Amino acid sequence: MNSHWMTNGRDPDDDALLRAMFAEGDRPPYGDETFVKGVMARVEKQASSAQAWRAAAAPALIAFGAAAFYPLLGPVGAVIGQAAAPLLQNAPAIGAGGLSLLMAAAAAGGAWLYAERT
Amino acid sequence: MTPGTDEALAKEAKRGSTAAFESLVRRNQSLVRGFLRRLTGSAAAADDLAQETFLLAWRRIGSYEAKGSFKGWIVRIAYTQFLQERRSRQSAARRDEAYMMDAETVQNDAAGVEAKLDLDRILALLSPEQRAAMALCYGEGMSHQEAADALGLPLGTVKSHVLRGREKALQALTPREVRA
Numbered sequence: 589m590n591s592h593w594m595t596n597g598r599d600p601d602d603d604a605l606l607r608a609m610f611a612e613g614d615r616p617p618y619g620d621e622t623f624v625k626g627v628m629a630r631v632e633k634q635a636s637s638a639q640a641w642r643a644a645a646a647p648a649l650i651a652f653g654a655a656a657f658y659p660l661l662g663p664v665g666a667v668i669g670q671a672a673a674p675l676l677q678n679a680p681a682i683g684a685g686g687l688s689l690l691m692a693a694a695a696a697g698g699a700w701l702y703a704e705r706t
Numbered sequence: 707m708t709p710g711t712d713e714a715l716a717k718e719a720k721r722g723s724t725a726a727f728e729s730l731v732r733r734n735q736s737l738v739r740g741f742l743r744r745l746t747g748s749a750a751a752a753d754d755l756a757q758e759t760f761l762l763a764w765r766r767i768g769s770y771e772a773k774g775s776f777k778g779w780i781v782r783i784a785y786t787q788f789l790q791e792r793r794s795r796q797s798a799a800r801r802d803e804a805y806m807m808d809a810e811t812v813q814n815d816a817a818g819v820e821a822k823l824d825l826d827r828i829l830a831l832l833s834p835e836q837r838a839a840m841a842l843c844y845g846e847g848m849s850h851q852e853a854a855d856a857l858g859l860p861l862g863t864v865k866s867h868v869l870r871g872r873e874k875a876l877q878a879l880t881p882r883e884v885r886a
Contacts, residue, residue: 602876609825610845614741616749623739623753624732627760628724635724635765648827 649699712776744841759784781856836871
């Protein structure tokens with residue numbers, strides 16, 4: 589912050605007068621705790637309601653995701669299982685149902701992570 | 707970044723620390739409220755806007771980047787809030803009511819009253835942009851560049867606002883006040 593520019597080619601007394609008027613006229617006090625407490629009460633309220641929303645939204649998102657994708661789990665699982673079968677020849681066989689369960693768990697985890705971050 | 711600076715506190719607030727944000731409010735409330743008082747001409751309306759400014763700052767703290775000063779960032783939010791409020795017809799009506807209430811509760815200190823009246827007289831002559839530029843440059847000691855960054859205006863525009871506002875202000879003051 590500087591104010592040397594104000595004196596360039598102008599009467600410094602005029603600038604000093606304006607500075608005094610703008611700086612001193614009706615300025616709120618530093619450390620006005622009443623104002624600070626008022627703001628922080630609203631901030632805390634907002635922070636806690638955001639937290640509550642996240643806490644409620646995560647299970648809701650998971651439930652919605654599960655409900656929306658449940659009918660597709662079987663067919664999608666079968667397709668992926670078929671595609672992955674050559675890679676899993678030596679591994680214990682994973683049926684379409686097992687794969688569906690894995691996908692549901694991954695989707696739920698993703699939804700929970702998303703809710704936590706937003 | 708030095709610990710304890712506004713920028714360091716803002717970084718902590720970004721991580722969710724309400725204690726750090728409270729320190730920022732405590733440090734900057736006088737600046738923001740003073741600036742908004744120059745713009746609105748009303749202590750009550752300015753304090754309402756200042757509350758909204760800090761609340762919005764808390765919501766947007768995640769987008770704060772410590773490239774510029776925190777002061778500049780918060781003043782910019784305050785100025786945007788003021789412009790939005792000004793555009794709203796409903797809010798303008800409420801502000802007028804606040805002006806009326808303020809006129810009734812003006813402080814009793816004689817020198818303070820005289821100074822406030824002079825300032826009010828000057829502010830009434832200035833456009834909002836001139837008021838904002840002069841409040842930052844004269845009231846807060848910001849450079850033209852800092853004021854331009856805070857207001858989101860080109861440097862030349864801010865210089866012009868300050869120059870024209872200064873001319874109007876000096877014309878409004880009596881010779882005694884200017885040359886005493």
